[in-house]
Amino acid sequence: TRSGVPEAVLAEGKTPTEVADLIATGLETTGRAIATRLTPDHREAVHDHLDESHPGATIEDDQRARTLVARAPDFESPNLDATVGVVTAGTSDAIPAGEATTLLEEMGASVERIDDIGVASLARMLDQLGVLREQDVLIVAAGREGALPTVIAGLVDVPVIGLPVSTGYGHGGEGEAALSGMVQSCTALSVVNVDAGFTAGAQAGLIARQLDDARES
Amino acid sequence: TRSGVPEAVLAEGKTPTEVADLIATGLETTGRAIATRLTPDHREAVHDHLDESHPGATIEDDQRARTLVARAPDFESPNLDATVGVVTAGTSDAIPAGEATTLLEEMGASVERIDDIGVASLARMLDQLGVLREQDVLIVAAGREGALPTVIAGLVDVPVIGLPVSTGYGHGGEGEAALSGMVQSCTALSVVNVDAGFTAGAQAGLIARQLDDARES
Amino acid sequence: TRSGVPEAVLAEGKTPTEVADLIATGLETTGRAIATRLTPDHREAVHDHLDESHPGATIEDDQRARTLVARAPDFESPNLDATVGVVTAGTSDAIPAGEATTLLEEMGASVERIDDIGVASLARMLDQLGVLREQDVLIVAAGREGALPTVIAGLVDVPVIGLPVSTGYGHGGEGEAALSGMVQSCTALSVVNVDAGFTAGAQAGLIARQLDDARES
Amino acid sequence: TRSGVPEAVLAEGKTPTEVADLIATGLETTGRAIATRLTPDHREAVHDHLDESHPGATIEDDQRARTLVARAPDFESPNLDATVGVVTAGTSDAIPAGEATTLLEEMGASVERIDDIGVASLARMLDQLGVLREQDVLIVAAGREGALPTVIAGLVDVPVIGLPVSTGYGHGGEGEAALSGMVQSCTALSVVNVDAGFTAGAQAGLIARQLDDARES
Amino acid sequence: TRSGVPEAVLAEGKTPTEVADLIATGLETTGRAIATRLTPDHREAVHDHLDESHPGATIEDDQRARTLVARAPDFESPNLDATVGVVTAGTSDAIPAGEATTLLEEMGASVERIDDIGVASLARMLDQLGVLREQDVLIVAAGREGALPTVIAGLVDVPVIGLPVSTGYGHGGEGEAALSGMVQSCTALSVVNVDAGFTAGAQAGLIARQLDDARES
Amino acid sequence: TRSGVPEAVLAEGKTPTEVADLIATGLETTGRAIATRLTPDHREAVHDHLDESHPGATIEDDQRARTLVARAPDFESPNLDATVGVVTAGTSDAIPAGEATTLLEEMGASVERIDDIGVASLARMLDQLGVLREQDVLIVAAGREGALPTVIAGLVDVPVIGLPVSTGYGHGGEGEAALSGMVQSCTALSVVNVDAGFTAGAQAGLIARQLDDARES
Amino acid sequence: TRSGVPEAVLAEGKTPTEVADLIATGLETTGRAIATRLTPDHREAVHDHLDESHPGATIEDDQRARTLVARAPDFESPNLDATVGVVTAGTSDAIPAGEATTLLEEMGASVERIDDIGVASLARMLDQLGVLREQDVLIVAAGREGALPTVIAGLVDVPVIGLPVSTGYGHGGEGEAALSGMVQSCTALSVVNVDAGFTAGAQAGLIARQLDDARES
Amino acid sequence: TRSGVPEAVLAEGKTPTEVADLIATGLETTGRAIATRLTPDHREAVHDHLDESHPGATIEDDQRARTLVARAPDFESPNLDATVGVVTAGTSDAIPAGEATTLLEEMGASVERIDDIGVASLARMLDQLGVLREQDVLIVAAGREGALPTVIAGLVDVPVIGLPVSTGYGHGGEGEAALSGMVQSCTALSVVNVDAGFTAGAQAGLIARQLDDARES
Ligand SMILES: Nc1ncnc2c1ncn2[C@@H]1O[C@H](COP(=O)(O)O)[C@@H](O)[C@H]1O
Ligand SMILES: Nc1ncnc2c1ncn2[C@@H]1O[C@H](COP(=O)(O)O)[C@@H](O)[C@H]1O
Ligand SMILES: Nc1ncnc2c1ncn2[C@@H]1O[C@H](COP(=O)(O)O)[C@@H](O)[C@H]1O
Ligand SMILES: Nc1ncnc2c1ncn2[C@@H]1O[C@H](COP(=O)(O)O)[C@@H](O)[C@H]1O
Ligand SMILES: [Mg+2]
Ligand SMILES: [Mg+2]
Ligand SMILES: [Mg+2]
Ligand SMILES: [Mg+2]
Ligand SMILES: [Mg+2]
Ligand SMILES: [Mg+2]
Ligand SMILES: [Mg+2]
Ligand SMILES: [Mg+2]
Structure with missing residues (x-):
């Protein structure tokens, strides 16, 4: 379209x-x-x-x-020369991260999944820093307090899209704390709605397409 | 950094x-x-x-x-081969849009300003469609109901970052209607906080740097 | 009554x-x-x-x-010389728009349905502009960010009643973003509650009756 | 426009x-x-x-x-054959009601002001019922609990536009109780934003213009 | 206790x-x-x-x-010389009003039920004004916009306790509009929580007991 | 009136x-x-x-x-045979409690002020229990978490009206925590709006007048 | 970990x-x-x-x-020289209080349960004051208006952790009134999220471990 | 007291x-x-x-x-054998952190200030890990998204009290995002109200006093 x-x-x-x-x-x-x-x-x-x-x-x-x-048997899948890292804090982030992954693959981007590196165990995240820095764009999904995209964006210089997830109960539950924390982030994040893996994937896919264009020429 | x-x-x-x-x-x-x-x-x-x-x-x-x-006299400004369109719906969007512009220019991106094309007068916006489609990334600032980024994102295939502005009084005022409208958008927007022109500029600047890298190689 | x-x-x-x-x-x-x-x-x-x-x-x-x-077999349905356009952005708006339609028909107004012209595909909406401008009053139903009534009201000079619909999840979901966007609209809308198709129909029906009176005399 | x-x-x-x-x-x-x-x-x-x-x-x-x-000396003011009643509950409603009045007069409608008939003294309101029923459209401004438009709409069969006013302190203050009460009204109201006298006037003015058209033909 | x-x-x-x-x-x-x-x-x-x-x-x-x-067979029910009017706006208010009634009867007060006199049909309410004014205390239950306690309190000089009911959908639904409207009321209401018929009955029962004491001495 | x-x-x-x-x-x-x-x-x-x-x-x-x-020189102040206790948790509650006092005195009730017995120092409150139990009605003003009316209502069997006060900053500040705590109270309170000392006084005054009537006859 | x-x-x-x-x-x-x-x-x-x-x-x-x-058969449970009092206001607080108890026991702390001493019956609470003052730390669970932790913290000099519980309906229900009341408390509480018995237990367990360390040396 | x-x-x-x-x-x-x-x-x-x-x-x-x-000249300051670390994310956290510090010193605790180690520059924080782990208790102040207490609590095994600070504008501003993020934290934090440095200090001071007692005996 x-x-x-x-x-x-x-x-x-x-x-x-x-x-x-x-x-x-x-x-x-x-x-x-x-x-x-x-x-x-x-x-x-x-x-x-x-x-x-x-x-x-x-x-x-x-x-x-x-x-x-x-x-359809004759459908030709697009193929973009660009890689998007899709990161999750924990297992509860799998659905929206998976939605983003599916859409990105259908738009032709390569997807690198980096799972379960939430801030409660910072060492696991720091171990992945090399991989994170190699991506063209990052989508970082996190629920509850949603701190992961902020921590990552402070350590890499690629664009990071925060994807808040509707985990968490009580005050600020249902992803509201994660969303408001991400828009308040003291680093340079852009954000999509709670659980909007589809939108995050679409936005990252459009960036990937621009990069593919740039690399082709 | x-x-x-x-x-x-x-x-x-x-x-x-x-x-x-x-x-x-x-x-x-x-x-x-x-x-x-x-x-x-x-x-x-x-x-x-x-x-x-x-x-x-x-x-x-x-x-x-x-x-x-x-x-400083010897400071060498960076120079990126990438163009960001900074769009405003009306004159009240000038401050955050200007913040984004300043940051982008300091990051080395070319900035194209497209002002006062709010949805209340759709014709003015449609006139600029050509220019909008030529940009590598778009930042679209809008207050009150914040509909402009949604309308533009439906018409272009470049990534659009929504920048809600704290205009509007009463229910949903202070940019809250604009922010929630942008995260609900039925198109593929990513969003920053109300009045966060600096963050929008930073995010678009990081994308511009990726594009510049891609074009260089 | x-x-x-x-x-x-x-x-x-x-x-x-x-x-x-x-x-x-x-x-x-x-x-x-x-x-x-x-x-x-x-x-x-x-x-x-x-x-x-x-x-x-x-x-x-x-x-x-x-x-x-x-x-009842002998019930005489009223008949008003006035036409109300009932517009939807997408298929999820069908229930409240249908409620409005039923009430308007029972009040005797002619109803013109104009469906699926949401802002994500502006061209479909612009195609209907002629029909939209011919109506005496418009009810415009839209969920998620609820931008459609704003865009239409900027293009027509008939009164537009915004009808927010409870689609959308996450922040501003359940029609709250649509409602607050419609009351913040930079055009001249009046608004009813989320999903209140009955109320929108009633209000438009009362206007239709005034027009019918005016035309009769 | x-x-x-x-x-x-x-x-x-x-x-x-x-x-x-x-x-x-x-x-x-x-x-x-x-x-x-x-x-x-x-x-x-x-x-x-x-x-x-x-x-x-x-x-x-x-x-x-x-x-x-x-x-300008040669400006020709429009003149519509339609009357809008602009009603206030109390003196604090004067500014938004006055805004609506000014706009309506500039659009050419006749305006009938009916002031200070808030629900705390129902008798004063019932005294004005005759006048209220004679209007083509009513704008009813009310702050605090905002009950007046609901009470009036139950007694008249002309369209009523509720105009919530930002009076009231504490919980539901700043017009929020009035707005939510009006959208919840068990009668057929349409509503504008808190203090949005201009919007209420514009909407009523568009209805007045439709009536003027109908009466002319 | x-x-x-x-x-x-x-x-x-x-x-x-x-x-x-x-x-x-x-x-x-x-x-x-x-x-x-x-x-x-x-x-x-x-x-x-x-x-x-x-x-x-x-x-x-x-x-x-x-x-x-x-x-128990030998339980002696108390008997107070005081009457509480329990009023409802519509049929949806029956549960909380019934809760209040049960508690009042168990505390020994006489209860006068006055049902279905919501503001949408003011005449029915005005018909009951005599009965309303004869009560020692009034509990007035209402959902949606919750205007009834305000209207009644302006017409009687007995204490009125507002009982908001969780009817209504969309913005201000679940009794929130009714509660905020009642605390904003421009008349002298005290209020209990949404659906808190038990609390309203308890509060009115304590007043009834004070009156019974006063009448006895 | x-x-x-x-x-x-x-x-x-x-x-x-x-x-x-x-x-x-x-x-x-x-x-x-x-x-x-x-x-x-x-x-x-x-x-x-x-x-x-x-x-x-x-x-x-x-x-x-x-x-x-x-x-005026010849104004005859009313005089009711009923006493209302006006209680404060701390010095910040003085304004709304004073408003209630003034109104009660003008309605003719006797007012007993019981000040500074907030829950942070329970002993001071327990010392006043005798006085509290002697009143016909109690108005209990409290800000921040607003626990005082709940604690008192559990210890007395006279009706208690909770008066939330707009002290407190941060989450639940401006009296919102106090109001919501009072409507949630596990005892039988009725409540007025934040800072609505006037309304609390009016409600207690109407009860006092009923008691005065009962005592006269 | x-x-x-x-x-x-x-x-x-x-x-x-x-x-x-x-x-x-x-x-x-x-x-x-x-x-x-x-x-x-x-x-x-x-x-x-x-x-x-x-x-x-x-x-x-x-x-x-x-x-x-x-x-596992060979698992050695830790054993700390420290006692945590886990207090409930009523039976609805049993789940989160039980969660805290389980975690504390697994961390090795001694747990003293003090149940059903909510503020509605202050005497029961005052009876337990001796036991409350003997604990090293207190977790106090309470729903609805959540006043119990405030009342206890004013009477003891050990640290109190407030645990709001999701009881209560209507305005401030689902534990929101309890949480906001606890953070507004005029005494020195720290607080965890609504129903977060696990977190309260963890925090008290960490304090218990510090005390155990201090006692050992 | x-x-x-x-x-x-x-x-x-x-x-x-x-x-x-x-x-x-x-x-x-x-x-x-x-x-x-x-x-x-x-x-x-x-x-x-x-x-x-x-x-x-x-x-x-x-x-x-x-x-x-x-x-007073003869006032004897208390002296506790316990150390509290007071941590800030940035300079805007100085006021509440200073309040906590003052109160702790007046209660007799030793205070270790660790400033400006916000998550945007994780390296500075990791450098301080040794010092952080040596404290008996930590108070961690942070505004905007408030991620710092979560990140620290995942790396240390001493109790951490989160102190949200009212920085940040737009959605979740005024400390609301920080507070809700801290109560949602996936680590074991207890929390105080926005800007409530005094309360955080009091709570940590009570823990310090318990530790001092334990060390003395
Ligand atoms: N998980 C999702 N989140 C947000 N939008 C979606 C999702 N899945 C599909 N969509 C979009 O929502 C629209 C589908 O709406 P509908 O007409 O109700 O099927 C399509 O235009 C999709 O692009
Ligand atoms: N979908 C609807 N939305 C709002 N009001 C409605 C709707 N359907 C019926 N009503 C109105 O609600 C009232 C019905 O309320 P009830 O007595 O509960 O049936 C009637 O007076 C109708 O005019
Ligand atoms: N402090 C107050 N809080 C609430 N209502 C008040 C207060 N003082 C006066 N009123 C009421 O508000 C109305 C005054 O409104 P106004 O016409 O603006 O002076 C009167 O009817 C009073 O009964
Ligand atoms: N009732 C609870 N409330 C809060 N956190 C919990 C609760 N039970 C377990 N947890 C924590 O939540 C995490 C479990 O998340 P998950 O990976 O989804 O099982 C663990 O790290 C636990 O420490
Ligand atoms: Mg970065
Ligand atoms: Mg697009
Ligand atoms: Mg228009
Ligand atoms: Mg009507
Ligand atoms: Mg009255
Ligand atoms: Mg009692
Ligand atoms: Mg204490
Ligand atoms: Mg830890």
Whole structure:
């Protein structure tokens, strides 16, 4: 599309049938369809539908990320010369980080996952500093107090996108503390909404495409 | 610094003497000093101090943006092969947009200012679409309902950083409606805090540096 | 009633039997009954009840809008010489927009639906500008950042009523960003509560009645 | 403009000189200029400027409403066949109600002011019921708990626009209780932001213009 | 107890067995037990338990109010020479109003229920003005915008306790608009928490006891 | 008035001249005028005005409470057979407690002040338990965490009205923690808005009047 | 670990299998595993898993506290010469207080439980004053208005950690009033998040370890 | 006092004369007086007053911390065998950290100040790790996103008290992001209110006194 970001179906709030239909339509119009936040029921309905209607399509299922990608046999995946690091503080950050990963891969970027390096155990993070500094862009997902993107952005000179995650209960729970901490960060972060892995991936993907353009010329 | 962003003095909440001293120290240690949110009193104190202590320094004053940059005679400004568009919806967005502009220029990026194209008069914005699409990155400042970054991001395929501005009174005033609208945007925006022009500039500057690197090689 | 707006039963929070009884009572006292936010269970209970108690009544079911209207055989529907445009940004806005539509039709206004013209794809909206400008009043439903009513109100000179919708997760989710953005709008909107399609319809219906009066005389 | 609402200068946050210049420009380009939220200093600067630059212009000053209108000698004021009732609960509602009045008069509507009929003394309000029911549209301003628009809308069948006012201290103060009460109203209100008299006037003015059109034809 | 208010079991969040046990204990220690917010399961468990353990006890069940009172055969109910009016705006206010009623009756006050006189139909309320003015104290329950206690308090000179109810969706929903409106009221209300019918009843009961004392002497 | 509460002028937000005029008018129409939240300038203006216009009037000035009462020579103060205890946790509660006291005295109740018995020094409070239990009604003012009304209500069986005070900074400051703590209280409190000493006094005054009536008969 | 606090598995949001696996891993790596917020399903899965994989392990189940501890046969529990008082206001505080107790015991502190001494019945609390003053540190759990830690901290000179509990409905419900009241407390409290019994226990455990160190030397 | 914490005068909101009087009274009753948040005017008034009334007293002025301590000639300062580390992230944390320092010193603890080690430059912090680990307790002050206490608590095994500071503008400003981040911390922090350096000092001082007791015996 004109906006540079592939369309995706947000399964949450839709029936399995609706999602399956939208995926089928996506396949037909653009050769590929992406969906996020699928339940097992959504997933099953998509498989059943496509098995019948589009037997040649390939389906890629990431159950951890709750995403699904279907591709027509002749769909040509883009390929960008740019690498995005997708970082998580802990296991609860897997869904939004996985959403970002799926979208980035569909936009053609190389993704380097660096998991479970939350600030509660700083040594693990410092061990990864070399890898972190090699990326073109970083997406850093963190829940609760959301300190990880701030700590990393103070140590690297690549752009960091903070991705707050809706973990945490009580005051500032549901990702609100993480979001407000990230916008207050004393380092140079930009931020997306709580759990908006899709948006973080899209933004990093647009930067990756600019870099790919620059490297080509 | 390691984080890739030049240090700057936030004058707000400091006395004129404190700001002048910090500027002088900055000049001596790094050859350049940047300050934001200066009042006329801050400004005067800096000029008085530097006239005496660093007569060779050049001072650049942007009264609209409320920023100031001092440079030692031998300071070599960086120069990046990348262009950032800094867009405002209206005149009230001038201060944060100016802060972003100053920082970007000090990081070496070319800045293209595109002013007063708020959604209340869509035609003016559509007229600038060509220019908007030519930029490597866009920072879009908007207050009140903050709709402009969303509308632009739907029309271009370069990364857009939303910069909410603290205009607006009543419910959702002080930039809160703009911030929450931007994180809710149905397009791919990343966002910084209300009035955080400095952070938006830093983030766009880091992207510009990556692009410059990519173009060089 | 004295307030000019037909009574309606809000099914949410009532048992199927309660809703069916209230519909039957409405039919008897005013010749017509309107209900909103029905589940399939509510719907079934109403049909079962009326089939027995009021076999002559006609029932109009809008499953998308989750509304239901029952009319006695001799009920005379009002007819106003005025047209209201009911606009949606996306498919998630269908329920409140449908509520508004049902109420407007029961008040006698002509309704023109203009769907799926959200700001993420501005071209689709600009295509409809002619139709939008022909309406007497516009109700514009939008969730997430809620920018659509602002963009439209800047392009037309008919009164626009903003209808925020409870889509969106995270910060500003549940329609709060949309509501605060609409009251902050830099154009001349009036606004109703999140998901209050009934209220938006009622307000537009009262304006339509004034116009009908004016045209008659 | 295309949006149907005359431009106005919001003096708040601008210097007296800036306001005077904007008024002068407005006079030249459209033959009339409107400003709101003027301090005495703004006012004086406008008079001084226009006395010199536009000696033929007439200036209308409403100190209670804090508005000012300047007109070129040959400006032709519009004249609409429609009446808007502007109602206040108490004396603290005078500024936003006055803003609405000024704008409506400049748009050409007849304005009927009905003041100080707050719910604490219901009898005074009931006395005015006849007048209230004669208006084409009502704007009802109220602060603190903001109950007046709800009470009136239950008694009349003309459209009512609720205008919350930033009176009240403590919990729900600054107009927040009034705004949330009005959007929660169990009657058919549409609402504008706290203190947004200008917006309420604009919206009512657009309705008045539709009625004038209807009456003409 | 020393605080003057009978103990009661809040069934919400307790298992049926726990509630039944607490009721039985209450019966034994004070001759009477009160419970609020019971589900049908709670209710059944209490009946089953008491049928066996306290066959002589009488059980009073108010399913509308979701309350239950058990009394030992020899329990002597208090009897106060004072009347409290318990008023509701609409049917959704029945549960908290019923809670207040149950508690008041157990404290010995006479209760006068005045139902469904919400501000949307002011005439019904004005019809009851005589009855309202005869009460010693009034509890006025209202949800959504919560205007009824304000309107009544302006018309009577007995003390009015506002009881906000958690109806209403969207902004200010869940009783928040009603609560903030009642504390902002331009009349002399005191207020209890959202849905806190028990507290309202206790407070009115303590006033009733003071009046009874005064009348006796 | 019909509402049973004497009118009062809220000086805050009014000019000294406006307040003086309103006091003079009050004197003439009802023989007495009450004002709250006066600055020294308001006070001076009232004295100057009345010295000239109403030389026979008596003026009572409570600078601690920031209230003022003016009475015509022939005004007959009411006298109720009922006592209200007005309690403060600390010195910062003096203004709202003083407002309540002034209003109660003007309504004719006897007021017993019990000061500085905040929960941080429980012994001082327990010493006053006898006095507290002798009152007909208690108003208990407290800022910060607002625990005092809860503690007292657990120890007495007279009705307690909680009066939250706007002391305290940071999270829950400005009286918000006190208000929410009082509505959450596990004892039977009714509550007024933050700093609403006037309202607390009015409510207690209406109860006092009921008691006086009961005692007379 | 370096942080001094034993790891624990937060069962909430994890499947029974995941929790059982994490417990087994914990057992193997550190000889002990702690889990919090288990449902009966989690509990069963852990027992089943360990019965098979670690038949020699002992499992301690606190169903009230919803915690579980598994220990390898050779695990040596620490033993600190320090006592922490864990206090509850009422029965609803049992879960977070139990979490704190479990963690403290696993860190080796002696725990003294002092239950059901909420402020509504001050006498019960005053009876325990001797015991309270003998502890080295106090954790005081309280929901609703959360006044208990404040009242206790005013009467003892040992450090008190406030633990707000998510009881209470309506305004300030879900523990928000308790948290804000505790941070506003006019005594010297430190505080943890709503329901964060684990954190309160960890903090008190670290203090206990310091005291044990001091006593040993 | 019984609570173990010395009384202190909060100068904010009091006149210079009031503060001077309270200091003089404190001196007389306990031999020492502490005041916080003094302006230069307060300071001057205290000096003037004591010079005259208590010429023998010594006054200690910490202008950075805005605190003042006056001691009678014969006052014996306590002396505890315990060290508290008071840590700041940046210069804006100086006032609350200084308040904590003053109170700790007056309670007799040794204070080690470790300044300007905020997370934006992690190396400076890691350099201080040895010193941090040597303290008995740590108070860690931080504004904006408030990440520093979390990062430190993950690296040390002494108890850490988080002290959020009211720096930062926009969303989550005024210390709200820091507070909510600290209560959400994935490490074991206890927390005090925004800017509550006095409370943090008091809490750490009580722990220090326990340690001193333990070491003595
Ligand atoms: N997880 C997600 N978060 C945010 N936006 C999404 C997500 N998944 C899909 N979308 C976007 O939301 C829109 C789908 O909305 P809908 O029409 O309701 O399916 C698409 O334009 C997607 O680009
Ligand atoms: N979807 C809706 N949103 C807002 N108000 C509604 C809705 N549906 C019905 N109503 C109004 O709410 C009232 C119904 O309330 P109830 O007595 O609870 O059925 C009626 O007076 C209707 O006019
Ligand atoms: N301190 C106060 N707090 C709340 N209401 C007050 C106060 N003082 C006066 N009032 C009431 O507010 C109204 C005065 O409003 P105004 O017309 O602005 O003077 C009167 O009806 C008084 O009953
Ligand atoms: N009830 C609890 N509240 C807060 N934190 C907890 C709780 N139980 C466990 N934890 C901590 O949360 C982390 C568990 O996170 P996870 O990796 O999601 O299991 C561990 O490091 C525990 O120290
Ligand atoms: Mg785009
Ligand atoms: Mg960096
Ligand atoms: Mg009406
Ligand atoms: Mg328009
Ligand atoms: Mg009591
Ligand atoms: Mg009254
Ligand atoms: Mg630690
Ligand atoms: Mg203590």
